[in-house]
Amino acid sequence: MFRNIKTSIKWYLKGLFSLKLIIPLYFIVLFFDVLFYVHIASLTDPRSRITSLFSIIVTTSLFLNPLILASGIAHVARTKDMTVYELSMISSWLSLALGRLIALLLYITPYLVIQLILLYLSTTASNIIGAEIMLLTIAMLLFYCSLGMLLTISGSRVIAVIGLSMTTLLLPISTWILVSISQLNGITSFDTMTSIMLYLFNPPMAYMFDKVYGVELSASWIQGGSTTVLVSLFLLTLYIYIFTKKQELKI
Amino acid sequence: MKIEARGLYKWFGLTRALVDINLSIESHRVVVMGPNGSGKSTLLSILFGGLSPSKGYLRVNGYEPYRNRERAIKDMTIVFERPYFDVDAKVKDVYTVLRDVGNSDCTEFFWDVVNVKSISTKILPELSSGQKQLVQLMQGLCRESKIKILDEPFSHLDPSMVEKIGKFIVEDSKNEYVITTHIPEEAEWLGEYFVVLKNGSIVWQGRLEDMWRSELYEVYLRGKPPAGLKILFSIGYVAIAKSTEEELIELTKKGLITGYRRSGVRKFYV
Numbered sequence: 001m002f003r004n005i006k007t008s009i010k011w012y013l014k015g016l017f018s019l020k021l022i023i024p025l026y027f028i029v030l031f032f033d034v035l036f037y038v039h040i041a042s043l044t045d046p047r048s049r050i051t052s053l054f055s056i057i058v059t060t061s062l063f064l065n066p067l068i069l070a071s072g073i074a075h076v077a078r079t080k081d082m083t084v085y086e087l088s089m090i091s092s093w094l095s096l097a098l099g100r101l102i103a104l105l106l107y108i109t110p111y112l113v114i115q116l117i118l119l120y121l122s123t124t125a126s127n128i129i130g131a132e133i134m135l136l137t138i139a140m141l142l143f144y145c146s147l148g149m150l151l152t153i154s155g156s157r158v159i160a161v162i163g164l165s166m167t168t169l170l171l172p173i174s175t176w177i178l179v180s181i182s183q184l185n186g187i188t189s190f191d192t193m194t195s196i197m198l199y200l201f202n203p204p205m206a207y208m209f210d211k212v213y214g215v216e217l218s219a220s221w222i223q224g225g226s227t228t229v230l231v232s233l234f235l236l237t238l239y240i241y242i243f244t245k246k247q248e249l250k251i
Numbered sequence: 252m253k254i255e256a257r258g259l260y261k262w263f264g265l266t267r268a269l270v271d272i273n274l275s276i277e278s279h280r281v282v283v284m285g286p287n288g289s290g291k292s293t294l295l296s297i298l299f300g301g302l303s304p305s306k307g308y309l310r311v312n313g314y315e316p317y318r319n320r321e322r323a324i325k326d327m328t329i330v331f332e333r334p335y336f337d338v339d340a341k342v343k344d345v346y347t348v349l350r351d352v353g354n355s356d357c358t359e360f361f362w363d364v365v366n367v368k369s370i371s372t373k374i375l376p377e378l379s380s381g382q383k384q385l386v387q388l389m390q391g392l393c394r395e396s397k398i399k400i401l402d403e404p405f406s407h408l409d410p411s412m413v414e415k416i417g418k419f420i421v422e423d424s425k426n427e428y429v430i431t432t433h434i435p436e437e438a439e440w441l442g443e444y445f446v447v448l449k450n451g452s453i454v455w456q457g458r459l460e461d462m463w464r465s466e467l468y469e470v471y472l473r474g475k476p477p478a479g480l481k482i483l484f485s486i487g488y489v490a491i492a493k494s495t496e497e498e499l500i501e502l503t504k505k506g507l508i509t510g511y512r513r514s515g516v517r518k519f520y521v
Contacts, residue, residue: 014340018339078338079335079337082335089345090352091324248301250293251292251331
């Protein structure tokens with residue numbers, strides 16, 4: 001089984017790190033990240049630094065995450081015909097499902113590391129925001145990866161890529177819109193269920209609202225983050241179950 | 252290989268793809284034939300565990316592949332008719348995987364004798380349909396498995412490739428095969444046991460020897476059919492006739508027909 005998983009991962013990494021794609025993508029990521037870091041480093045007022053940190057969260061949530069995740073899912077999503085071919089070659093349903101997942105995680109790892117370094121450098125200057133925002137960023141990417149993997153079962157790369165792009169864009173925005181409109185209407189506290197939902201869709205943003213912008217969330221960042229991880233693990237289990245047991249493949 | 256099916260049905264919505272399929276086969280090489288849309292690919296998909304039947308069961312070597320998918324995919328490799336690749340891997344990447352999980356003699360046969368190495372640096376989507384089929388066949392035949400499921404495996408290959416790979420299959424006594432094809436001569440070359448499907452149902456199953464008992468011949472016509480020859484039906488220049496070998500030798504000598512052979516699976520296409 002481990003041999004099959006290893007073969008499967010190696011197969012999914014073929015063509016995955018295509019320089020034609022990676023160079024422009026990482027250029028965009030690094031451009032924004034360096035821009036933000038230079039800006040934050042030039043600020044002396046801790047409050048201004050936090051505002052800039054919020055800009056990083058917004059840009060990451062609404063632009064960089066969809067960009068990286070959609071390009072990653074485009075690599076591992078396959079047509080049903082191609083899945084039959086790969087199954088026949090790799091000889092294990094489970095290894096194929098895990099190979100795709102691990103290849104996607106490997107693909108986003110450099111991006112995640114860059115984001116974590118940026119967040120670390122940006123948060124060390126502040127005594128309000130701590131390392132927890134880094135954990136919530138990891139949880140967020142895990143959640144959207146798990147949604148992406150479920151979308152790959154559709155057997156269409158177009159559905160998987162468009163579906164994940166929409167999801168990674170619209171769900172984090174919904175957190176922002178919900179909190180902003182509520183604040184405009186004088187609502188500043190949210191019940192446990194809504195708080196958990198806000199954390200699930202955009203954990204770092206929900207945390208910033210709670211910690212910095214006076215929004216009272218009934219769930220703590222630990223509860224929100226744990227829920228996000230648990231839901232992600234459930235979705236990944238569901239992906240593996242559907243892929244290995246319920247997926248219909250016709251030659 | 253033992254294939255057993257009882258009351259097997261498969262529906263796709265309101266469309267019936269397979270209707271009351273009953274099989275009890277013990278054979279080294281099985282050929283499934285039938286016109287387009289007859290249910291061949293659906294039967295093969297159930298065979299490797301990709302689809303579950305709507306009703307009934309199918310067992311391969313004693314187990315139901317769609318209920319034990321991990322075991323089934325270990326036991327079987329699949330080559331399908333429409334060679335379609337949508338990944339930017341190179342041919343040599345497939346070769347690298349097969350060197351890990353495949354039979355080395357077979358892999359080297361494809362690499363050197365079939366000359367897949369000449370396209371080693373090409374990426375899969377850029378291959379011609381014939382080259383794609385070769386890469387598929389290399390995977391399907393060379394990955395270690397007991398049963399090779401080949402859905403119209405030669406449909407995009409030139410005759411010299413068909414000869415090389417077909418010969419490889421008929422000389423392979425270690426593995427077992429389930430093959431679909433539309434070409435009767437190809438079926439009779441590769442097959443030991445035949446299943447003929449039409450509109451999702453089995454119209455005939457058995458061995459060539461069973462078919463030959465009927466005294467039917469395929470007669471190759473030269474212009475108009477000879478008077479007196481009892482022709483049942485014809486497909487282009489080939490007529491299925493009820494006759495005797497003596498009568499057909501005589502007609503050939505007179506130049507009224509160009510040749511004849513014992514009737515095989517061709518007649519089921521009418």
